[in-house]
Amino acid sequence: MPVKHYTLNRIILGVAALYAVLIVTGIVVGPLTSSDEQPTEQAEEIEYTPGFEESAEEIATPHAGVGGVPADEPSVEGIIVSEDTGEPLAGVTVVAESDESGEILTTTGSDGRFQLKGIDDDVTVSFSLNGYATTEATLGPDDDHEIALGYPVLEGRISSVIGSPLRGATIAVGDTYTRSVENGVFELPHEGDASEIIVKAAGHETTVIPIDEFDGGIFLEPQEVSAVYIPASIVADPDEFASVLDSIDEAGLTGVVIDLKDHLGQVHYDSGVELAQEIEALAGTFDVDAVLDELESRDLYAIGRISTFEDPTLAEARPDLAIQDNLNDDLWRTWQGRAWANPLDSDVQAYNVALIAEAAGLGFDEIHLASAQFPEHGLVHRADYGQATSASLREQTISGFLDDAYAAIAGTESVLSASIFAMSLWEETNDVTGQDLQSMAERIDYINPLLYPSHFATGSLGVERPGEHPYMMVSRSLESGVEILPRHLTGKIRPWLQDFSYGLGIDYGAEEVREQIEAAESTVTSGWFLWNPDGKYNWDAHEPADEDEEDEEDDE
Template structure:
């Protein structure tokens, strides 16, 4: 007789079947939903939802709280970085979490699982002072993509910051007015702390009596500042170490080591420069050179101007400027270092003269940098047949500035640039410059060249001087050569007008022959110039003539002395005397 199983036995068999199915499906990796039917039987249903796992792309740790969307369906990952979402009918999943880049994942129709890595886009850290370790508030922290700022923030009172939305491969920039900028190329970083170095130098520049010197240049590396009416300055962008150079017209340059205190008190010694010109041929002749130096030591003269490059384009020493060698400009008859050493040993102020735009050698070697003749297409030339380089060309600027820097490296106290102008004689109507050529562009070209030279020489001990036409003190335009007094004055340490009475036109200043009136021509010219640039009067140091030229009187000791007296009566104490042959009337000079 068949017996019915007991209720207990039935439950036991049902339990066995349920466990059996669960183990079997689990081994196949199939998700289950288990339901208890009203009959008491267990019903097994396969879970059709997509299983996702989300990890931090940098740490590989699971990410909780990630919002997952598939069409209208949504889910949030748990502590294990996992979630299940109904993805049927959707072609993509969207993963979003604050401080992480969103991710969109394309999924296949039969795909049952997905593994996603999300890149964190927030960087945190602390900014401190390198000198004392204290937290630094107010630092701007930027994320840069190339030169573009993508996102930025500012450190708080604790020096802390959190920069969000940082793109992959960004550069992190830390900026503060009082400290050197820091840039860091990010890789897989979410924490970046830095210590910033102070890069602001402050101080005061005074004369020996403690009076402030306004308009002094203070420079180190690429950092340049100018003193105010109290002689104080604030120099930003100072390098970590080096020497600060302090210069002001009418004073000797001073060099002050950069200290950890980032504070400078500089005292400048005044100097009056009274110079004679010595060309390269005389300087290269030991006997002739000795004669001129003896003249300097016997008289009130205390400075010499020596040619390093003249209007032939020749460079009279073994220049290491590659272009000078390439174009055959080098004629090494001078040893500039030895010249400077000897002059300084005798306490003589050393000035290096460099002729700039009248340069036939460079023009012939680099015709593309030269003025062209519009009629012939060949090089334009003066009435004397000399080719000129084009003052609009920055390549020409760079060449001469390289020579000026080299001269400064020899220890010259001053670099004096001559022929910083466009040509004044020749068939000027046929001169072709390749750019619009008028008063504005001429003045701009000369001004930009001098500004570039000023910035280049600022961190050196050498002052920058510029020779200009004497007529520039009177002419309000540019005389067709690009020289405007106000423009030049703003960009050099010394303005050197060539006020040769013999070179003024008949009728100038009311004189039929200006050459017959050396005192008046010099005095009135300087007074007129001083009225135009009252804030730069100390920069005026004129060239005087000790030669005879053109109609009028012969020049001797009296005429030379009259010019010197005119300089002094104009309220100035510095001057230079020119004679192309370097022969000077000693009787015109006071004994030392």
């Protein structure tokens, strides 16, 4: 056996040596066939077009006999660069429509160059690259053209993970944002230096996507928030705050609403907003960073509440920014004696927008606006705003303020919501307050109607004692709101519900709270908030977080 292996090896070596001699002979002496005898059949099958991984210069210029293209055939060629940086752009799809040749297509190489062969007259050429605006130009042959693609444009579609397209979602890149339209599609030009895309949609989790991973489709996870309001006095007490948070965890709720600026105008954290410091609005009630850390450690959704135009602290410190009383030389006041800041004043609006932007920067998941309206309680006919007002002007003012507020946080991961009177679900526009249900829903992420059954007047909705019918009052109100709003806005409704006793009639306990929650959850909403001004809740109104799992185990 060893002999056979040896003999076979010698044969193999001999053949290899002979083959090597033939190769060397071919290199030194030259090919065994002359150039005019090159096969034409193979040449007819080969046509080189520069691609994404190779430059146009790396491909030999067509010559007679290769690809059947004459050496002097006219072509349209050039280079494509970024309008922003001037750098060549690779992978640009270049398409020309020629009367003679039909559609001619190529792609720029790594040097940004392109060549469209067989064109001997002016032709319209389109240039497209994902992330940039598609550009068209009329180009002629025999010139070296330079085409600059403008600012990047993101194009895509927003959908829920279940596949439903989401209209009205916010898509932000840097300081630029847009909203998706029908079928969830969007187009967003931007300056090109941002690293991520932020997407928000009612009833869904805010989603952040690295811009270099964007492939045109964005799918959002559903989200419903069940939260309770906790007054600043409780937040300031670590032990009491922890106790309330424990109750929230045990009840299976998901969020917390805390005051950042309350209805007295006090700012409860160490704000860096200059005007808040100047008017001595800073109360220093709690360490906001520590509060946010605690909520994050418990995986609780953090909502910062800001009372906007109901701001006695600002009004008293800066009367020039307050609503005046047209019958005396004093500030206008509500029935409770509280002065209001003037919603028409640009400095008042800017002050609140600065606080809203600061709250988003601190890391709140949601900024909730209270009193984003003109006042309603008091002798409103005596309110002097420094100019004549009308229902139309009031509505335009509130809508414009919300536009500015939203623009301030669109590029952050925070969403924006605002409370609105319950009757707005029945009468779309409140001529006194300037709050228009649809106009507000179009501008911000959530609308929070104050659906407190005890606060409805006798006879409301045909009910003699509304407070004694919590399920009916909440259910009918929400159903009316859903009918008023276009379908794509109905998911923005997230009501405030009542967990306190008020006025004549029944006291509110676990049963009444539970009925309101059931009414809210049976309607198209994105969750609910519970209000008790003292932060004292009927925790037994909520099923424990693991009760359903325990029931399933018992059934087994």
